[in-house]
Amino acid sequence: MSPYAHITGWGMAVPEKVLTNDELAEMVDTTDQWIRERTGIRERRIASPDQSSATLATEAALQALEVANLKPSELDLIIVSTSSPEHIFPSTACLVQDRLGAAKAGAFDLLAACTGFIYAISTASQAIRSGSVKNVLVIGAETLSRFTNWQDRNTCILFGDGAGAFVLQASETPGGVLSAVLRSDGSGADLLTLPAGGSRLPASHDTVDKGQHFIHMNGREVFRFATRVMSQTTRETVEAAQLTLDDVDLIIPHQANQRIIESAARSLDIPLERFVINVERYGNTSTASIPIATCEAIQQGRLNPGDRVVFVGFGAGLTWGAALIEWSAPFLPEKAIYPFTYRLWVRVRSYLRRLIRHIEGLIWGSKYPDI
Numbered sequence: 001m002s003p004y005a006h007i008t009g010w011g012m013a014v015p016e017k018v019l020t021n022d023e024l025a026e027m028v029d030t031t032d033q034w035i036r037e038r039t040g041i042r043e044r045r046i047a048s049p050d051q052s053s054a055t056l057a058t059e060a061a062l063q064a065l066e067v068a069n070l071k072p073s074e075l076d077l078i079i080v081s082t083s084s085p086e087h088i089f090p091s092t093a094c095l096v097q098d099r100l101g102a103a104k105a106g107a108f109d110l111l112a113a114c115t116g117f118i119y120a121i122s123t124a125s126q127a128i129r130s131g132s133v134k135n136v137l138v139i140g141a142e143t144l145s146r147f148t149n150w151q152d153r154n155t156c157i158l159f160g161d162g163a164g165a166f167v168l169q170a171s172e173t174p175g176g177v178l179s180a181v182l183r184s185d186g187s188g189a190d191l192l193t194l195p196a197g198g199s200r201l202p203a204s205h206d207t208v209d210k211g212q213h214f215i216h217m218n219g220r221e222v223f224r225f226a227t228r229v230m231s232q233t234t235r236e237t238v239e240a241a242q243l244t245l246d247d248v249d250l251i252i253p254h255q256a257n258q259r260i261i262e263s264a265a266r267s268l269d270i271p272l273e274r275f276v277i278n279v280e281r282y283g284n285t286s287t288a289s290i291p292i293a294t295c296e297a298i299q300q301g302r303l304n305p306g307d308r309v310v311f312v313g314f315g316a317g318l319t320w321g322a323a324l325i326e327w328s329a330p331f332l333p334e335k336a337i338y339p340f341t342y343r344l345w346v347r348v349r350s351y352l353r354r355l356i357r358h359i360e361g362l363i364w365g366s367k368y369p370d371i
């Protein structure tokens, strides 16, 4: 029988720097009242120059591994969902793999915008159920502040930086990820886009002059799309697990806009108290918003082992999706998973590998070595 994919560890990381609505009102023509009434957002976190998607991802990942009592060396796979990777390549997942010292893990990035974390959970769960891997680290990490036009009041009020991570582990015990529904509609690709910097429009003076390296969004259209798909995809996911909405204890939606969440609650006929909402403090952290909200729900005692929770999101692509999870507790007994000596070894190992490559380069020059 296929093993089940349980979530056994969780962690989050947000930058210390807070950017309030009042501070934004000094930068663009807006007000705290307008932002609060239209979005529910009061403040968001902004990465400092020495923080990046990979540093936030690593911080969240270490917490998740600590909760799961799992060593980085026991990981089989790392999936980083992000729309603000450090580079087009190498993947941010590989940078995280090196920082963690996850010596036996495959690593790749996944891009499905704000729905990315749900896509990543589904992918990790299928890999576990196939029997090919046992321990998977799934991370949602964003520094969208780096792609935000701070003169565009339509977008700069919305986004914030942060990361969240889950550890998924195989078990014969039923539970964990019960169902997932993934959807897309590329005909809406132009509604939310970062036009330049890819192969279609490589970065140039012209693209920079036109601000095409910033997020561009048709807010009204995205809003309409979001309110339509949130309730629909929640229902589909619950039905796929042969359950009803009454069997669901908690809904953790993508934190884009309080009004979108309220609209989903109304159309599902579920009281808002069964939703986790923290958009007021972090804004839209894209693919990181669901794991960050999950960590806070656990801290507040709102999500406990045995509970059934729906994650539901939408984003650029267009993409949308949901996953239904039976919440689990950590499997393994407590152990020191990242002692100082291991952290030191990880750095030394990475340094030695670079050094060996450098020496090989000196020996063989630009020629390929005979293998």
Ligand code: ACO
Pocket: 029, 030, 031, 034, 035, 038, 039, 113, 114, 115, 153, 154, 157, 158, 192, 217, 219, 220, 222, 223, 226, 256, 257, 284, 286, 314, 315, 316
């Ligand atoms: N402050 C003051 N006025 C503003 C601001 C602002 N920050 N932004 C827009 N306005 C003005 C507009 O110019 C417009 O003025 P006009 O009527 O004179 O033209 C007026 O306010 C109304 O604008 P709307 O766009 O209709 O405002 P709306 O109520 O739709 O709110 C918002 C805009 C908040 C962007 C909303 O449409 C929204 O949340 N959309 C969804 C966006 C979203 O979730 N994006 C992320 C998707 S996830 C991902 O993949 C990253």
